[in-house]
Amino acid sequence: MSWTLPVSVIVSIALGLAAPGLRRLFGAGLGRVLALWPLALFVYFLGLAPGIAEGEVWRASFRWFTVPAGWLPGGAGPFDVHFGFALDGLAFLFVLLITGVGALVMFYASSYLGKDENHGAFFAYLMLFVGAMLGVVLADNLFVMYLFWEMTSITSFLLIGFWSHRPESRAGALKALLVTAAGGLAFLAGAALILVAAGSVDLETLLAGGEGLRSSPLYPAMLVLVLLGAFTKSAQAPFHLWLPNAMEAPTPVSAYLHSAAMVKAGIYLIARMAPILGGTALWVLLVAGAGIVSLVLGAYLALRQTDLKAILAFSTISQLGLIIALFGWGTTAAVAAAVLHVLNHSVFKAALFMMVGIVDHETGTRDIRALRGLGAFMPVTAAVAMVAALALAGVPPLNGFVSKEMFFAASLETGPVLAGVPGGGVLAVLFPALAVLGSIFTFIYSLRISHGVFFGQGRPPAAAGGHGRPHDPPAGMWLPPVVLAALAVVLGVAPGLAEGSIVAPAARGVLGPVDVPHLALWHGFNAPLLMSAAVVALGLVAYARGPALDAVIGRLPVAPNMNALYDGFLDGLQKTADFVEKRLMTGFTRDYIAYMLGFLLVLLGVTAASVGPFSLQTDWPPQGSLEWAELLLAVLMAAVALSVPFFRSRVAAVVSMGAVGTGLVIMWTLFRAPDLALTTLVVEPVTLLLFLLVFVYLPRLTRDVFPKTARWVNVALAAGGGLATTLLLLGVRGLRADRTVADWYIENSLPLAHGANVVNVILVDFRGFDTMFEITVLALAGLGVYILSNLRFKGGPK
Amino acid sequence: MMQKTLLRVVIGGSILSYGTFLALILVGGLNTGLAPVLQEGVDAYTDPVPQALILTAIVIGFGMTAFQLALAYRTYQETGTDSLDELGRDGGDGEDA
Known part of the structure; x- marks a missing residue:
């Protein structure tokens, strides 16, 4: 029943919003209760497996909004954008990972977090994140996907910065948000280009029209933009900078975000777009290139780390690179290996993160130089670590071995894909070589975090808090990683279990209806097995000579990364904001007036430049008539007004102002406005009186000293403002030809209001x-004047 | 209004409002009929709407001027200066505004 798709998303979000309230009900057990929801979803979706395996697609769609005709360049449209959800084989795999690993992580986190931590907020963020991730993989058009995509960015920001009292957490969270949200915007821009080119963002329509998109002139731009979104999310080189800092998150968060969820959203996007945008030379170069570089670079950087979590962070970059390289190659074998590795990586990486959380929890350190021989005290944790790390290293009979063999096999068969790619001949050799190199690095650090920590020679560290020996944690913490480790073994020994129901449908979601190669532990003696053997042999040798290896690596340069760029960007932003703020918010009204006038002039200038100068009404005599007396009066008033700023004498300035006011009275008489003339005649002397009254208490006028440039800028702004206003008025004069309102008043004045003075x-x-209301304003002003002239501040002069 | 002396700013504001009145009456069209006081046998009056607007503006402008003057007076009484620069420095609002 397709309505369960939106329900699964909505209920997750609702539970997230309700979590702080539920905290009161369940206390510290909140996580275990909430874990039941993703567990229920996992079971429910698993029940759909037979149908999915036969190629069924579940859909639920509602009209969201319409893009009106003419809104997009090119004049296409209108389009309906649907708030649609769809579940096919590919989405099915990710849904199982999100819900399955999600349930285990929640269960684990419930024990991991101390009793006095804010469980309500933590599980609220986590549930919201689950809902957002489900939304991303279930969305059946790009805009809906983008919506949830950004929601994962925001919730992951909250999760990474959960320990917000630590500056490192805040910085890590901000970095993750800025990088992934910037990528998200690129993705949105890419989606908009796709809408322009294809006329739709519905995935179903796009799948049918991929051919047209790939030949569109916009194709390179849209591909790069969409890939920017995916690469930032999946922390691919050179955008991997945020992921190591995100390790400031509580370990359960890392276990989830960096194994099954957040970073897999980027993979999902690439897998989704592969049949639509994939298969071109540009795709192969960009996707496979970024993937293989990330694989080697991430594994190499992992070797340089001593913090368990940092090693896992770089390992995630590296393993995601492996998957992305496979999607870049895009052959049937490669895609099958990719989706299998998505599953395998989630399983063993989540287990490893949980193991690290346990070690950290029990010993209080994550430094592999201090962690030695823990196996004797923590047998369960040690078993989990060995199984999961060897799966990561690709050792039989574990699940990682199966997908790594397929990866090697795929790397050897890139010839046909690379046929049309510039430099394809070199790449066809380079790809397998780099694959083996990255795998050797992977093998070494895998042993370091497992064998080194649990069975290495040396003094084991004391337990956290200094009492006795570290020991295995309570069941709430070891059960979830044990389940995952067991799964790693099962999927290794019998990969066929996942083949028909999960892996093959997922691969068909990318490739279309084709035969997917069988999964098996044993493929016979062939080239991939040889490559695996080489990896194991060389890796073992290098691991055994750890100090020598460290010495070599220590002499190699740190790979360049974008951290300097990121820091510089933040710094520059801060400085620019500071500068602008200091310049704009001076606290002086005259500056604000100058900015407004200046902006008005620029606006008018730009408008005049773009649409041409507006026509001035220069007919003479103008509409109606203008007598010489009036004109003369106007010139006189203008001259007097202009003279005001130059007076040194206060009386002269105020009298000049009064003269302009009196000029107005004459003006009103000439313009047939008796009421105005009368009112001005009353108001003007009173104003003058007020000024003269205040004079007694104000100092004499002095010359206002401005710096020379400021003075000229002010004069120019004032003159420009005056000139622009004059021109504008000459332009609009007489435009108000419509006298409907005026005539209505004139006609109805007598009959309706019995008054002759309109x-x-x-x-x-x-x-x-x-x-x-006008009278109210006047009354308030009067009240203000009264208060101001009578109120005495405490201690002020009477 | 861009000067530094309080009094000058107030005077400037007044003159600016005079200009606004003239602009309003100009937009309404000049001298297109008799004053809008109804008489027998006359059907060409000038537009009364701008006049009504200006009348309102005059009154409000007067209120504003009076208030500004009182404010200027009190400011000088309290702080002993009528220079906006000095006031800005003393008040320190140039930094936090």
């Missing part, structure tokens, strides 16, 4: 409420 009638009758 202006008076408008004020006191037609617009009576306006006048009432």
